[in-house]
Structure formats: C-alpha cells, structure tokens
Amino acid sequence: MTGAPAGLTLLHTSPVHVPVFEALRDRDHPGAVLRHLVAPELLERARTRGPESVADDLLGLLADTGGPVLVTCSTLGSVAESLAPAVGSPVLRVDRPMAAEAVRAGPRIVVLATVESTLAPTGELLAEEAAGRPVAVRARVVPGAWELFEAGDTAGYLAAVARAADAVTEADVVVLAQASMADAAALVRTPLPVLSSPRLGLDAALRLHLRPARAGAHAGRRGSDRGKV
Missing domain, CATH: 3.40.50.1860 (Rossmann fold)
Known part of the structure; x- marks a missing residue:
C-alpha cells in the first residue's frame, strides 16, 4: 500500500467493527493502511428518520478522506454510495x-x-x-x-x-x-x-484503493458494473 498515504478509510457506526477489520487486514492484507471513522449517531438517526436524513453529515465526514471509502453500515450504504461524485473518491458499501x-x-x-x-x-x-x-x-x-x-x-x-x-x-x-x-x-x-460482508467488502475496497482512478467511475455510477467488485 505504499504510495497511498491516506490509506483506505472505513466508516463504521459501532466501534466493535474496528478490530474485526483490523484482524482481516492483518490476516489477508498485511501492510495495508486502514483509517477508521466511527459515527454511531448516524445509525440511530437513520433508524428513526430514514437513511436520507444523514446524507449531509455523511458528506461532511467523507469529503476529506482523500481516497476510497468502505462504509460498513448496511443501513447507510446506499446513501453513502450516492455521494461518491460529491466526495470525489470511490465509495463502496461493504455488503x-x-x-x-x-x-x-x-x-x-x-x-x-x-x-x-x-x-x-x-x-x-x-x-x-x-x-x-x-x-x-x-x-x-x-x-x-x-x-x-x-x-x-x-x-x-x-x-x-x-x-x-x-x-x-x-x-x-x-x-x-x-x-x-x-x-x-x-x-x-x-x-x-x-x-457475510466484512471479508468480501474489505477485499473489494482494497482493490479500489490500489486502482482509484479506474474505480472512481464505477463508484460514481452505482451498479453499472454490478458484481465486478
């Protein structure tokens, strides 16, 4: 993962996911750089007011990541993917x-x-x-x-x-x-x-991290190349 100092950003809605993805990284992708953002309040609001209610906050969190993002919350995944053009980097939902x-x-x-x-x-x-x-x-x-x-x-x-x-x-x-x-x-x-989603999602997101320019078009289209990640 050299040459990509920002690493891969993972957005979680519970801190319990951090060691899960760290362990998967250590087992399958040693040396990969992961950056974790944890925002449990987004899930609570999405559950009561709907996923679209957190779109602005999601954009604020993801706008400065500087590279591909893996969103590990299934409830927020669709909204997060739709923000990829505004974020300027690929955004992949873990599932x-x-x-x-x-x-x-x-x-x-x-x-x-x-x-x-x-x-x-x-x-x-x-x-x-x-x-x-x-x-x-x-x-x-x-x-x-x-x-x-x-x-x-x-x-x-x-x-x-x-x-x-x-x-x-x-x-x-x-x-x-x-x-x-x-x-x-x-x-x-x-x-x-x-x-289950963690291993498959991390594998795919790290592939995006290794080829961000090519992957950016995919993430912005949301599904036009379905099944290829």
Missing part, C-alpha cells in the same frame, strides 16, 4: 460484494438482519446486483438479537443469529445483512452457504 455473490449462488435468498432499517436497503441492493435476473428474497429480523448487541452480549447476539440461520429452509443462500453478524457464520450448522 455490495456479498450481494453479488449471493445472486450468483441462486435465486432463493434469505436475508437475516438484527435491525429493521437494514432490510429495505439490502433488498434493493440484491435487486440491483441481480440485474434483471429473477430472485426471490425473504427478509427476516432476528428477534431480540439487537438488544443483546446493545447490551454488549456478543456471544448471545451471535448465537441468536446462528440459530436463525440454522432455521432457514428452502433457500439457496443465507445473507447476514450486517457486518456485526459476520462471526455467526462460524457457528451455524446449516448446509446452506451463509454469506
């Missing part, structure tokens, strides 16, 4: 590469989330990545899981997500819609593929 892989896995997709506000943006993203191919998306909120997350009960949170994934039937793939759910994939017993 876009996961969505591309999900539609390749098969048309019957079950989306699990722990906050309601994530479901609509994830469904819209899957439809974008399907690019006209028929997909049947079923979306479910894991009951009680978010309360466990907010209480700091990470083990209970992940166990609840894993139980929900194991209960899925008649599907080709299970999508864990939020980055905070990723570690539940290691706990599931279902034979179905269970996809």
Whole structure:
C-alpha cells in the first residue's frame, strides 16, 4: 500500500467493527493502511428518520478522506454510495460484494438482519446486483438479537443469529445483512452457504484503493458494473 498515504478509510457506526477489520487486514492484507471513522449517531438517526436524513453529515465526514471509502453500515450504504461524485473518491458499501455473490449462488435468498432499517436497503441492493435476473428474497429480523448487541452480549447476539440461520429452509443462500453478524457464520450448522460482508467488502475496497482512478467511475455510477467488485 505504499504510495497511498491516506490509506483506505472505513466508516463504521459501532466501534466493535474496528478490530474485526483490523484482524482481516492483518490476516489477508498485511501492510495495508486502514483509517477508521466511527459515527454511531448516524445509525440511530437513520433508524428513526430514514437513511436520507444523514446524507449531509455523511458528506461532511467523507469529503476529506482523500481516497476510497468502505462504509460498513448496511443501513447507510446506499446513501453513502450516492455521494461518491460529491466526495470525489470511490465509495463502496461493504455488503455490495456479498450481494453479488449471493445472486450468483441462486435465486432463493434469505436475508437475516438484527435491525429493521437494514432490510429495505439490502433488498434493493440484491435487486440491483441481480440485474434483471429473477430472485426471490425473504427478509427476516432476528428477534431480540439487537438488544443483546446493545447490551454488549456478543456471544448471545451471535448465537441468536446462528440459530436463525440454522432455521432457514428452502433457500439457496443465507445473507447476514450486517457486518456485526459476520462471526455467526462460524457457528451455524446449516448446509446452506451463509454469506457475510466484512471479508468480501474489505477485499473489494482494497482493490479500489490500489486502482482509484479506474474505480472512481464505477463508484460514481452505482451498479453499472454490478458484481465486478
């Protein structure tokens, strides 16, 4: 990552995501420079007033990043991507590469989330990545899981997500819609593929970081080259 002093910027809405992406960097991309911005208040407002309500604040946070940005909050992802032309750098939502892989896995997709506000943006993203191919998306909120997350009960949170994934039937793939759910994939017993976003999103964002000039056009078009990151 030499020659790119600003590094890759990651925008989080919870500090718990920072060590997750640091560990992925250390394992898969040693030497990559990550810069973390944490803004939990954006998710709280987006949940109550809608994602568009945080657009101005998002633009203010991202305008000075000086390079590609990975947004790790699925609720804010669509709004953040739409700001790429104003930011002047590629902006990638962490779940876009996961969505591309999900539609390749098969048309019957079950989306699990722990906050309601994530479901609509994830469904819209899957439809974008399907690019006209028929997909049947079923979306479910894991009951009680978010309360466990907010209480700091990470083990209970992940166990609840894993139980929900194991209960899925008649599907080709299970999508864990939020980055905070990723570690539940290691706990599931279902034979179905269970996809999470952090590894795929970081891999794609670091590719953008290595070729920002070429990638800027992609990020500004939002989906015209779907499935290629």
